[in-house]
Amino acid sequence: MAIINKGMSRRSFLGLTGSVAAVAGLGLTGCGGSSSDEGSASGSTDSANRGGGVITAGSAYAPSSFDPASTGSAVGLGANWHVVEGLYGIDYHDYSTFNELATDDPKSVDDTTFEVTIRKGAKFSDGTEVTADDVVASYTACAASATYAPFFQPFESIEAKDASTVTVKTKVPNFSLLKDRLAIIRVTPATQTEEDRAKQPIGSGPWMYDSISDTEITLVPNPEYNGEYAAEDKKIQYSILTDPTARVTAQQEGSTLVMELVTADAVDQLESAGCKIDNVQGFGTRFIMFNVAKEPWNNVKVRQAVMYALDTEKMVSNTFAGLATAASCYLPKSFTNYHEASTVYKTDAKKAKKLIEESGITPGAITLRTTDNEQIKGMAAQVKNDLDALGFEVTIQTDTSPATYAAIDGGEAYDILLAPGDPSCFGADPDLLLNWWYGDNVWMQTRCPWKESAEWQKLHGLMDEALAAEGDEQQKKWNECFDIIADNAVLYPVVHVKTVSASWDDPSTAPNGEALDGFKGIGTTSMSFRGVATVKA
DSSP states (O other): OOBOOOSOOOOOOOOOOHHHHHHHHTTOOOOOOOGGGSOOOSSOOOGGGBSSSEEEEEESSOOOOOOTTTOOOHHHHHHHHHHSOBSEEEETTTTEEEESSBSSSOEEEETTEEEEEBOTTOBOTTSOBOOHHHHHHHHHHHHTOTTTGGGGTTEEEEEEEETTEEEEEESSTTOTTHHHHHTTOBOOOTTSOHHHHHHSOOOOSSEEEEEEOSSEEEEEEOTTOOSSSOOOSSEEEEEEOOSHHHHHHHHHHTSOSEESOOOGGGHHHHHHHTOEEEEEEEEEEEEEEEOTTSTTTTSHHHHHHHHHHOOHHHHHHHTSTTOEEEOSSSSOTTBTTOOOOSOOOOOOHHHHHHHHHHHTOOOOEEEEEEESOHHHHHHHHHHHHHHHHTTOEEEEEEEOHHHHHHHHHTTOOOSEEEEEEOGGGSOOOHHHHHHHHHSSSHIIIIISOOTTSHHHHHHHHHHHHHHHOOHHHHHHHHHHHHHHHHHHOSEEEEEEEEEEEEEOOOTTTSTTSEEEESOOOOSSSSOOOTTOEEEEO
């Protein structure tokens, strides 16, 4: 399914420091349509057999902060989708938006002023009414977050017009991504402290938190919920199973009805056992970044030589067992706004060596820093072989994501970084995705750093122009952006990964006679249970 993007936009992304490192390490290491078309079980969906059970899910990520205004936790983000509503929600099956607390689309007052009305009778799970003041407070908290603030650069303000109406003012006339960006703001009571939000946020969604621990997260139905997607089961229970073998075992024996992040070697095993396998091409990248402040990486021909030297197809086959695609654009082909870049780095050893000759440099000893992601470690061995063949002498230095970024941010010298990243858990519009790495932020200021270059200035001019454009003209501007970042290759995807989940969808063959009706995997981290319920044989 192609990812649907409507009109789009842009604004400079500010310093994404430690929180971005944490997000980049989670897979990141971060996150539409209607519920009626989200899939159906192979077994009985008779209403008498639907609901009333426990949705058990195997999470690949350990919990950290759950604060909806700042979290970069993959499991925290995913659980919050069900607990804490925004004015709008994002359907991560196709990135379309739908009404949550909002009763309708934003009403245009003028080109930069919009009004949104809150659903009548909406209450938080603690019984208090949701008001415009809560929306304003939640926006204020997001705008103060290092991670989330950049998403709201096109905003001038959000204010309460009355108890049930908010007024949104934008810096961009007719801002086409308004609903998408408002969906990032998850609304909690204005009275809830940041500390309490981080531990257990209160929301107005169909579910509410019952308990959170390092090993399990439990949601129960919110009795105050009066929206469209009411909970049909007794619980959603996330088991924290970061070890892939433990996750597969739990799924195969039926301890979980669904698991995320199925490893390539377990796909056939689970499918043979009777699980439904969802394989979704997402934005999630395994990217390469050069220290352009250091020779020879300030030479574009050397960077391009490295890109052409990489045997990406061998990586896709050996490291990912086919569950990835080599990048031919900053976006994967499944995204509506995809445009094949002017430079596509198909493996070409002769071209790589010719570029090295033209650059005038003599390859020598270099350090390839990597995070400890298993796929990254597998790729690193291939990168070393390919670059050694180009004449470099590569030493691999592997550490956790936080330690890796702390070292780079602290000024520790490096040559090349290989790491995972996926900001698409926040949305999929090109402006957001471009700004994540190429914005006026820590990546371009100090990690890469490319901000002072004429090419970066040109890129940002085009991004500004795309923000103000619409339709074909907007796409044309983005295409130029994709070409610039491909040609310069300062930070660029090597592959886009496919996200694989497994679920029991037929109760007649499931180990415990219970399955999930309506579940479909998504192309980013975590799992979506909107419109999903257990179904019994």
